[in-house]
Amino acid sequence: MYYRPIVSSYPPSMFRYYPSYSVLNQYREYPAVDTSMFQQSISTLKAISNEPIMILDKLSDQTFSHQLITAAQADKSDDVNRLLQSIGTTSDVTASYNPTGISITIRSDQSVSCCHFIIYLRWGR
Numbered sequence: 001m002y003y004r005p006i007v008s009s010y011p012p013s014m015f016r017y018y019p020s021y022s023v024l025n026q027y028r029e030y031p032a033v034d035t036s037m038f039q040q041s042i043s044t045l046k047a048i049s050n051e052p053i054m055i056l057d058k059l060s061d062q063t064f065s066h067q068l069i070t071a072a073q074a075d076k077s078d079d080v081n082r083l084l085q086s087i088g089t090t091s092d093v094t095a096s097y098n099p100t101g102i103s104i105t106i107r108s109d110q111s112v113s114c115c116h117f118i119i120y121l122r123w124g125r
Helices: 036-047 050-059 062-073 077-085
Strands: 092-098 101-107 116-122
Touching: 050 062, 050 101, 050 116, 062 077, 062 101, 077 092
Parallel strands: none
Antiparallel strands: 092 101, 101 116
16 A cells, blocks of 8 residues: 655744743742822712712703704714713713714813713614
8 A cells, every 4th residue: 555755834943842831930929019009090970970960960951951962963063062062071972873873982181181970871673
């Protein structure tokens, strides 16, 4: 019986085996815990925590929400931003929308980019 010889298309250098080296230091050293940024984020969010409630209260008004959805579905971003600014929030409020809903982002201050609220509301399927 005749067997065909096995011909490899790989170069011989691919078949070299290298020894594996174990990790000498199995315990990783972490830097000291610094909670200053975390505490700053907490205090910043506390300062703007009433703003999402204010926005949601205004959005629960039928007339206002109808105007907002109509402007968003017509892709009138200036009208959407004007309506959101008319709520009277002190924070920076930006919105992005699609045919099924709106995403409202509330940022405290542009100089401190530590934290923000995101509200996503759906109006369609």
